[in-house]
């Protein structure tokens with residue numbers, strides 16, 4: 184069967200299904216049929232639509248799409264039949280026929296187990312403060328099994344019945360945030376009901392549980408191979424101060440603008456302003472450098488946690504971070520990591536999860552490395568798929 188390219192309709196279908204489930208959850212919550220779980224409305228059902236399956240099983244997605252069309256047609260036909268006596272018989276028959284003929288998908292394929300927190304949204308905004316808090320939680324409670332580098336080779340790992348998974352993989356990107364959160368608080372069990380991953384519900388507060396998820400994402404980027412972050416990362420939220428103005432959240436300060444974070448420790452020379460992006464200096468103590476000439480970058484992160492967060496994301500020890508740069512695109516995704524003392528080039532691209540990911544590109548000789556990088560970032564925006572839903 185000839186059909187339009189999947190991107191054209193699959194995205195719309197997934198967004199529709201996500202919105203529908205969220206609307207159902209709000210309705211149930213408003214009617215008092217479901218309470219709260221860990222601070223947000225609890226998903227009351229044991230299953231949810233497996234967006235992640237629809238994404239890879241186009242046949243199933245097509246069945247869902249056609250069945251939805253049939254359903255809408257049947258509802259319209261029945262409504263029309265109520266209003267239009269003369270053709271009632273024909274309309275009802277047409278509606279019934281659509282329902283019978285629709286290729287209803289199998290529930291076993293369409294639905295996956297859900298947790299009460301499946302649809303929870305992280306409240307942290309991936310802030311540098313959350314990443315720093317998460318780093319402390321991780322070192323204290325998780326590194327013994329998952330390893331300080333997240334590769335699943337902590338000192339306790341070998342003694343477990345099941346080896347902990349490596350977090351430096353697309354695992355975190357594929358799981359819905361709310362279900363990662365649930366697994367951390369409620370623990371996990373194997374097929375025989377034996378605990379595999381311990382539950383931290385009695386040990387961690389909600390803020391800490393969300394924070395450790397942020398830290399794991401930063402860690403997975405830092406440990407990822409060059410040019411290939413397993414998890415697309417947002418530009419971390421942080422308070423910044425530009426010239427003498429009062430501090431503002433980086434996300435509020437400018438929309439639709441590329442951002443460059445530059446780690447400077449006073450010894451390293453300050454970068455020049457560049458009109459192609461907002462430059463934000465990150466210093467070890469959260470204090471802007473004492474004297475910043477006008478033509479040098481005039482904005483600096485206020486939080487001392489920014490240094491640690493950038494180090495985790497860049498996969499660099501904090502003591503060797505100076506000079507490292509991170510570039511975020513207009514959509515607010517981190518896309519490239521610059522190495523001190525080296526010109527920008529295509530090899531600095533760390534997030535290529537856009538629709539053309541993996542496609543080989545002919546280098547454009549007419550432009551310098553940074554310009555080519557910026558052009559490519561704009562030409563290949565990130566379409567981030569999480570749990571099957573495109574964000």
Ligand code: HEC
Pocket residue numbers: 320321324325326327328329339343345346347348358362363366367371372373379380381383395396
């Ligand atoms: C006693 C060892 C141990 C400790 C401590 C531990 N984990 Fe795990 N973790 C595991 C094992 C084993 C699994 C695999 C469980 C499975 O697949 O059934 C796992 C799985 C996970 C997963 C994958 C979840 C998924 O959806 O597949 C995440 C995320 C995770 N752990 C995070 C954490 C965090 C965060 C902490 C600290 C707060 C932590 N773990 C502490 C052993 C541990």
